[in-house]
Amino acid sequence: MEISERKKKILAAVIEAYIATAEPVGSKYIAESGGLDLSSATIRNEMAELTAMGYLDQPHTSAGRVPSPKAYRLYVNELMERQRLSIEETEAINRSLCLKMQQLDKLMSDVGKLASSLTQYPAVALAAPIAATISRFDLIYVDVNTIIAVAMLSNNTVHNKLLNLPFSVDQGLVQRLASVFNTNFTDISEDKITPSMISSAECACGDTMGLTSVIAAFAIDTLRKAKEGAAVVAGASHLLRQPEFRDPDKAHEILSYLSDSEHLLGLPDVGEDDDIQVLIGPENVAKELKDSSVVIARYNAGDNMRGIIGVVGPTRMDYSGVAAKLRYIASWLSRLLGMPEAPRGFEKLQIKEMTIDEHQEDKN
Amino acid sequence: MEISERKKKILAAVIEAYIATAEPVGSKYIAESGGLDLSSATIRNEMAELTAMGYLDQPHTSAGRVPSPKAYRLYVNELMERQRLSIEETEAINRSLCLKMQQLDKLMSDVGKLASSLTQYPAVALAAPIAATISRFDLIYVDVNTIIAVAMLSNNTVHNKLLNLPFSVDQGLVQRLASVFNTNFTDISEDKITPSMISSAECACGDTMGLTSVIAAFAIDTLRKAKEGAAVVAGASHLLRQPEFRDPDKAHEILSYLSDSEHLLGLPDVGEDDDIQVLIGPENVAKELKDSSVVIARYNAGDNMRGIIGVVGPTRMDYSGVAAKLRYIASWLSRLLGMPEAPRGFEKLQIKEMTIDEHQEDKN
DNA sequence: TACTGGCACTCTCGCCTTCTGAGTGCTAAT
DNA sequence: ATTAGCACTCAGAAGGCGAGAGTGCCAGTA
Numbered sequence: 123m124e125i126s127e128r129k130k131k132i133l134a135a136v137i138e139a140y141i142a143t144a145e146p147v148g149s150k151y152i153a154e155s156g157g158l159d160l161s162s163a164t165i166r167n168e169m170a171e172l173t174a175m176g177y178l179d180q181p182h183t184s185a186g187r188v189p190s191p192k193a194y195r196l197y198v199n200e201l202m203e204r205q206r207l208s209i210e211e212t213e214a215i216n217r218s219l220c221l222k223m224q225q226l227d228k229l230m231s232d233v234g235k236l237a238s239s240l241t242q243y244p245a246v247a248l249a250a251p252i253a254a255t256i257s258r259f260d261l262i263y264v265d266v267n268t269i270i271a272v273a274m275l276s277n278n279t280v281h282n283k284l285l286n287l288p289f290s291v292d293q294g295l296v297q298r299l300a301s302v303f304n305t306n307f308t309d310i311s312e313d314k315i316t317p318s319m320i321s322s323a324e325c326a327c328g329d330t331m332g333l334t335s336v337i338a339a340f341a342i343d344t345l346r347k348a349k350e351g352a353a354v355v356a357g358a359s360h361l362l363r364q365p366e367f368r369d370p371d372k373a374h375e376i377l378s379y380l381s382d383s384e385h386l387l388g389l390p391d392v393g394e395d396d397d398i399q400v401l402i403g404p405e406n407v408a409k410e411l412k413d414s415s416v417v418i419a420r421y422n423a424g425d426n427m428r429g430i431i432g433v434v435g436p437t438r439m440d441y442s443g444v445a446a447k448l449r450y451i452a453s454w455l456s457r458l459l460g461m462p463e464a465p466r467g468f469e470k471l472q473i474k475e476m477t478i479d480e481h482q483e484d485k486n
Numbered sequence: 487m488e489i490s491e492r493k494k495k496i497l498a499a500v501i502e503a504y505i506a507t508a509e510p511v512g513s514k515y516i517a518e519s520g521g522l523d524l525s526s527a528t529i530r531n532e533m534a535e536l537t538a539m540g541y542l543d544q545p546h547t548s549a550g551r552v553p554s555p556k557a558y559r560l561y562v563n564e565l566m567e568r569q570r571l572s573i574e575e576t577e578a579i580n581r582s583l584c585l586k587m588q589q590l591d592k593l594m595s596d597v598g599k600l601a602s603s604l605t606q607y608p609a610v611a612l613a614a615p616i617a618a619t620i621s622r623f624d625l626i627y628v629d630v631n632t633i634i635a636v637a638m639l640s641n642n643t644v645h646n647k648l649l650n651l652p653f654s655v656d657q658g659l660v661q662r663l664a665s666v667f668n669t670n671f672t673d674i675s676e677d678k679i680t681p682s683m684i685s686s687a688e689c690a691c692g693d694t695m696g697l698t699s700v701i702a703a704f705a706i707d708t709l710r711k712a713k714e715g716a717a718v719v720a721g722a723s724h725l726l727r728q729p730e731f732r733d734p735d736k737a738h739e740i741l742s743y744l745s746d747s748e749h750l751l752g753l754p755d756v757g758e759d760d761d762i763q764v765l766i767g768p769e770n771v772a773k774e775l776k777d778s779s780v781v782i783a784r785y786n787a788g789d790n791m792r793g794i795i796g797v798v799g800p801t802r803m804d805y806s807g808v809a810a811k812l813r814y815i816a817s818w819l820s821r822l823l824g825m826p827e828a829p830r831g832f833e834k835l836q837i838k839e840m841t842i843d844e845h846q847e848d849k850n
Numbered sequence: 851t852a853c854t855g856g857c858a859c860t861c862t863c864g865c866c867t868t869c870t871g872a873g874t875g876c877t878a879a880t
Numbered sequence: 881a882t883t884a885g886c887a888c889t890c891a892g893a894a895g896g897c898g899a900g901a902g903t904g905c906c907a908g909t910a
Contacts, residue, residue: 510902512903530902530903531904533903548901549901549903550903
């Protein structure tokens with residue numbers, strides 16, 4: 123059956139009322155809240171039809187109506203207005219983001235916190251690096267039994283490790299090793315590094331003490347780490363303020379689900395960059411989330427990595443507001459991480475300018 | 487008034503029963519649970535006196551008794567048996583710890599998770615580095631506008647940063663800069679680096695493009711980061727399973743308190759290494775924790791840093807079990823982090839051996 | 851004197867009943 | 881097509897009741 127314009131208006135009104143109050147909404151409430159000039163009886167009839175069509179549920183005979191997941195879906199697809207952030211909100215975001223350019227997981231955690239405090243829902247932030255290879259090796263000779271191994275990766279990050287050796291090495295060996303690793307161990311992925319490669323490298327530079335395998339272990343470790351994504355949950359406790367999670371068992375179920383980063387890394391990875399994806403109730407694959415909704419924004423950090431930042435809440439969620447905030451944060455992240463990292467003597471200032479620019483662009 | 491031996495026994499029985507059941511315990515229950523051969527009436531009289539002395543509380547006239555914080559304090563000080571971990575438990579811990587030697591905050595997070603899953607309470611792990619200075623600079627020339635800055639710190643960690651320069655540099659300059667920084671910027675703390683130092687370094691090596699200040703910014707940043715502690719909360723959701731936190735408002739209060747790392751870093755920093763500290767209810771300074779208890783173990787990672795790992799729960803907490811587990815983890819951490827880091831081709835094996843050693847030592 | 855059995859008393863908790871009111875569906879009137 | 885009106889339903893609050901757990905105290909016993 124077709125859904126008339128008027129029905130849509132009523133449905134939107136019901137959804138918005140329910141989002142605001144978390145209580146079943148009755149026909150009288152809608153009639154009186156203005157917007158539509160109809161009597162409660164008319165609205166009642168329409169609501170009865172909407173119920174028949176599966177857009178509204180009735181907790182019991184004499185209660186008001188509650189939107190079904192199907193209704194929310196229609197709402198986010200068609201009905202909901204794309205909300206603009208107010209200047210104040212934008213500036214609040216800018217203010218909290220402007221001093222952050224740092225290690226990846228610290229950044230993730232800060233971004234998660236920001237998203238959570240803005241939306242008042244638990245937020246997850248994750249970053250999944252795209253496969254990287256080592257593009258350059260350096261070995262810094264510190265003293266006879268200390269060297270620093272430095273590996274620069276194809277994604278323009280640099281990893282290092284301090285190696286305290288239980289034996290002495292001479293600078294010549296270290297140099298030979300560095301050049302051997304630079305020729306043989308660059309531009310290959312972790313699983314391509316075989317024991318035989320290592321032992322032939324060992325021969326090539328006359329290493330009798332096993333330093334080669336130490337360096338190789340470092341290389342493998344580095345590549346492995348680079349593949350690992352970072353996942354962070356922030357503001358989990360916000361969930362407890364939502365009426366639908368006042369039941370501690372429900373809350374526990376979700377919170378413990380979220381606290382396992384395995385689960386987070388499995389969050390949907392499709393969709394386009396800088397766009398918002400909403401998963402409503404049963405649309406979630408994880409059964410723990412079947413009663414909740416997830417709003418996800420994807421960002422793209424150049425070729426290095428991609429990530430998502432999302433928010434978890436009840437199906438009765440302020441989709442419009444959350445989407446606007448996440449969209450803004452995600453586009454901000456795309457810029458920050460996507461652009462080649464320029465050296466900064468005065469980091470704060472530079473980033474500040476950038477975000478102001480963006481804000482103005484957005485307006486045009 | 488003196489507290490007799492028998493009272494202590496009864497008190498311990500009450501506390502243990504309450505820890506196990508979370509319900510007010512009555513005289514009859516104690517009488518029947520064996521251990522003491524006394525009638526319920528006698529126990530009743532003793533309990534009445536314990537109540538008068540402030541060790542027990544009565545929710546209402548006809549309910550059983552509940553231990554007061556004072557009782558718990560006596561319990562942890564005198565009554566509680568120092569629990570040994572079973573072989574199975576030790577091995578479970580070893581198993582989950584043996585594959586971890588990695589970046590600090592990742593390690594913290596893993597340790598927190600471990601503590602939390604062992605104790606079934608939320609756990610906090612924090613590490614506070616002791617002030618460090620840079621002990622060695624290296625600049626790796628990658629190409630005309632890319633260099634990698636590497637700084638080795640006095641605490642034997644190494645930091646690096648990839649610098650993409652908006653101008654071209656020649657290798658000579660880079661070398662000169664490295665040596666200038668090595669002589670002037672090592673072994674000093676962050677606040678000792680002044681703009682005039684930077685400009686004189688700039689002159690010294692004939693830098694006309696501002697590369698010096700970029701490197702200096704890196705140095706400052708590195709020192710600043712090295713000072714920062716890492717704080718992590720894990721398993722927060724476990725709290726919701728405790729009957730005393732089934733009230734979502736209470737749970738929310740504590741969880742949001744814990745999720746702010748500012749608060750965590752303020753956790754008590756006194757006490758001796760490898761020993762356990764217990765803060766019961768009102769002994770906590772933070773008012774959010776006045777109804778909860780915190781068990782803290784301190785570990786010492788050589789000269790580099792010290793940290794604590796703790797567990798938060800209701801005052802009715804399995805102090806003995808938690809203490810035993812934390813003590814074990816802390817001593818493990820002290821060893822892992824305290825010893826100079828040896829290079830490891832076969833990391834897992836080495837660590838595995840170490841923990842087995844410890845376990846055996848502990849037994850003797 | 852120290853312990854115990856017994857007993858009356860208190861108070862929470864769970865259960866049942868009743869009552870209220872919000873909200874509905876339907877019908878008849880506009 | 882819309883609306884006013886009305887009977888109906890049902891969840892949840894309010895009140896009353898009884899059961900049971902636990903206490904305090906007293907008198908009796910070893």
